[in-house]
Amino acid sequence: xxxxxxxxxxxxxxxxxxxxxxxxxxxxxxxxxxxxxxxxxxxxxxxxxxxxxxxxxxxxxxxxxxxxxxxxxxxxxxxxxxxxxxxxxxxxxxxxxxxxxxxxxxxxxxxxxxxxxxxxxxxxxxxxxxxxxxxxxxxxxxxxxxxxxxxxxxxxxxxxxxxxxxxxxxxxxxxxxxxxxxxxxxxxxxxxxxxxxxxxxxxxxxxxxxxxxxxxxxxxxxxxxxxxxxxxxxxxxxxxxxxxxxxxxxxxxxxxxxxxxxxxxxxxxxxxxxxxxxxxxxxxxxxxxxxxx
Amino acid sequence: xxxxxxxxxxxxxxxxxxxxxxxxxxxxxxxxxxxxxxxxxxxxxxxxxxxxxxxxxxxxxxxxxxxxxxxxxxxxxxxxxxxxxxxxxxxxxxxxxxxxxxxxxxxxxxxxxxxxxxxxxxxxxxxxxxxxxxxxxxxxxxxxxxxxxxxxxxxxxxxxxxxxxxxxxxxxxxxxxxxxxxxxxxxxxxxxxxxxxxxxxxxxxxxxxxxxxxxxxxxxxxxxxxxxxxxxxxxxxxxxxxxxxxxxxxxxxxxxxxxxxxxxxxxxxxxxxxxxxxxxxxxxxxxxxxxxx
Numbered sequence: 133x134x135x136x137x138x139x140x141x142x143x144x145x146x147x148x149x150x151x152x153x154x155x156x157x158x159x160x161x162x163x164x165x166x167x168x169x170x171x172x173x174x175x176x177x178x179x180x181x182x183x184x185x186x187x188x189x190x191x192x193x194x195x196x197x198x199x200x201x202x203x204x205x206x207x208x209x210x211x212x213x214x215x216x217x218x219x220x221x222x223x224x225x226x227x228x229x230x231x232x233x234x235x236x237x238x239x240x241x242x243x244x245x246x247x248x249x250x251x252x253x254x255x256x257x258x259x260x261x262x263x264x265x266x267x268x269x270x271x272x273x274x275x276x277x278x279x280x281x282x283x284x285x286x287x288x289x290x291x292x293x294x295x296x297x298x299x300x301x302x303x304x305x306x307x308x309x310x311x312x313x314x315x316x317x318x319x320x321x322x323x324x325x326x327x328x329x330x331x332x333x334x335x336x337x338x339x340x341x342x343x344x345x346x347x348x349x350x351x352x353x354x355x356x357x358x359x360x361x362x363x364x365x366x367x368x369x370x371x372x373x374x375x376x377x378x379x380x381x382x383x384x385x386x387x388x389x390x391x392x393x394x395x396x397x398x399x400x401x402x403x404x405x406x407x408x409x410x411x412x413x414x415x416x417x418x419x420x421x422x423x424x425x
Numbered sequence: 426x427x428x429x430x431x432x433x434x435x436x437x438x439x440x441x442x443x444x445x446x447x448x449x450x451x452x453x454x455x456x457x458x459x460x461x462x463x464x465x466x467x468x469x470x471x472x473x474x475x476x477x478x479x480x481x482x483x484x485x486x487x488x489x490x491x492x493x494x495x496x497x498x499x500x501x502x503x504x505x506x507x508x509x510x511x512x513x514x515x516x517x518x519x520x521x522x523x524x525x526x527x528x529x530x531x532x533x534x535x536x537x538x539x540x541x542x543x544x545x546x547x548x549x550x551x552x553x554x555x556x557x558x559x560x561x562x563x564x565x566x567x568x569x570x571x572x573x574x575x576x577x578x579x580x581x582x583x584x585x586x587x588x589x590x591x592x593x594x595x596x597x598x599x600x601x602x603x604x605x606x607x608x609x610x611x612x613x614x615x616x617x618x619x620x621x622x623x624x625x626x627x628x629x630x631x632x633x634x635x636x637x638x639x640x641x642x643x644x645x646x647x648x649x650x651x652x653x654x655x656x657x658x659x660x661x662x663x664x665x666x667x668x669x670x671x672x673x674x675x676x677x678x679x680x681x682x683x684x685x686x687x688x689x690x691x692x693x694x695x696x697x698x699x700x701x702x703x704x705x706x707x708x709x710x711x712x713x714x715x716x717x718x
Contacts (some may be wrong), residue, residue: 286644327650329646331646336633336652338704340625342682344621346710350579352714356622361652366708371631378692385689391538414632414634419636422657
């Protein structure tokens with residue numbers, strides 16, 4: 133893990149920022165970039181003209197377009213904030229629409245599938261460099277966008293071996309200027325890490341919600357509600373994430389199931405010390421992660 | 426599931442309430458009973474004279490005693506709020522200390538083990554009738570006790586077939602007067618329900634916290650933190666709960682693991698509809714439980 137230094141005196145100067153997909157994340161990036169003076173002008177791109185007009189009216193973006201070609205002219209930075217199975221296609225389209233060599237990033241939860249789907253070189257000298265802001269919510273839509281969504285949150289920037297050093301520094305400065313703590317990892321390291329910290333937990337929460345009998349639901353208390361909270365997220369957003377990161381998610385679930393078996397065995401042992409010790413280490417792991425927030 | 430009617434015009438009149446074990450739960454019962462005029466006098470019983478004196482000084486209880494015998498004289502209701510592996514012993518001791526036939530209840534997370542450990546008849550005509558307020562917290566100690574801890578929360582009252590009808594009505598009125606929603610179940614039904622809604626989720630949260638590699642902990646976001654929150658609880662409190670409810674917890678884990686396998690298989694299927702459908706039902710289950718709070 134590598135942590136970027138803050139760039140307070142090195143604010144990236146983005147004349148024109150293009151956000152493809154103005155939902156919670158795209159809207160929050162737009163709002164944060166405008167409010168913090170990181171970008172002078174933010175164009176919101178999408179397919180739904182009515183939703184886009186509402187986003188413009190609410191001040192989340194400076195202007196809007198349903199046409200990627202028009203939007204990408206003279207862009208300094210493009211952030212693709214669409215579902216993970218559509219990002220690669222939108223990156224290729226955005227590159228084709230640029231009239232100058234432009235840095236393109238994203239906000240997707242997986243990286244290996246995107247890098248694998250992109251051509252080795254994008255058109256017109258454009259470069260893709262992945263980003264993953266670990267700042268979701270079960271809320272969706274630009275209506276919930278806030279300019280402080282990234283403050284103190286982790287953002288992982290995922291250069292491949294071929295990435296340009298200046299692009300990396302510039303992109304990390306962009307996220308730092310939005311208030312984020314930036315980490316740098318390869319796309320594969322990233323996918324392995326988020327399988328363990330986000331994707332497998334999501335499937336575990338869903339399994340618990342599914343396995344609880346309907347007759348018992350009126351009796352759940354805060355413990356069950358916390359443990360299953362992420363199961364309330366939109367299945368249409370999560371299915372493509374599982375598909376894109378399948379191998380790493382299965383490996384993380386293997387490791388979880390092995391640990392759960394150890395806890396079961398410890399529970400069956402008459403001597404309580406083994407279970408107490410496992411619960412103690414679990415508490416330590418949870419406490420240390422929480423203390424870091 | 427059976428839900429008790431509110432007893433607004435049928436406030437139980439407890440002249441002397443005895444709380445054995447003045448921690449978060451015992452302290453909150455004491456405080457709530459005093460503040461709501463449910464009990465005139467509340468005696469806190471414990472082994473640690475210094476802690477007890479602090480509880481008395483903070484107004485959580487009216488008086489204190491380290492001697493169960495003195496405390497239980499003329500008691501109208503006794504609530505044993507000690508760890509689940511000590512409750513049966515404290516119930517027997519309290520009954521032996523009573524100078525009149527007294528109703529004794531508890532606040533433990535398991536019931537079958539307590540009922541199994543008690544003699545068929547307690548001394549002096551005393552009766553045990555179990556209670557489980559589903560209102561915990563990762564906080565411990567009377568310092569965190571609040572008189573509204575039970576407002577809107579579920580309390581399960583667990584009569585055996587031999588229980589006296591008047592005792593049941595009186596105990597349910599007591600909890601209702603503290604603001605709780607009262608449910609009635611047999612000790613075994615209770616243990617099966619809380620294995621599914623509380624004990625198995627606790628072990629699952631601990632397994633996830635344990636299975637997450639230390640190098641990935643700095644990258645966890647709100648999803649992982651919520652899913653693992655209950656793993657931060659005190660192992661010394663939870664080990665006896667798992668031991669007391671072992672068979673039901675193992676069955677609940679079987680059901681969870683079967684469901685997780687189904688989700689894994691659905692994830693591996695090229696057709697996404699099966700996984701989306703399972704995630705949708707999981708979301709429905711979670712949403713319906715949350716809507717009920």
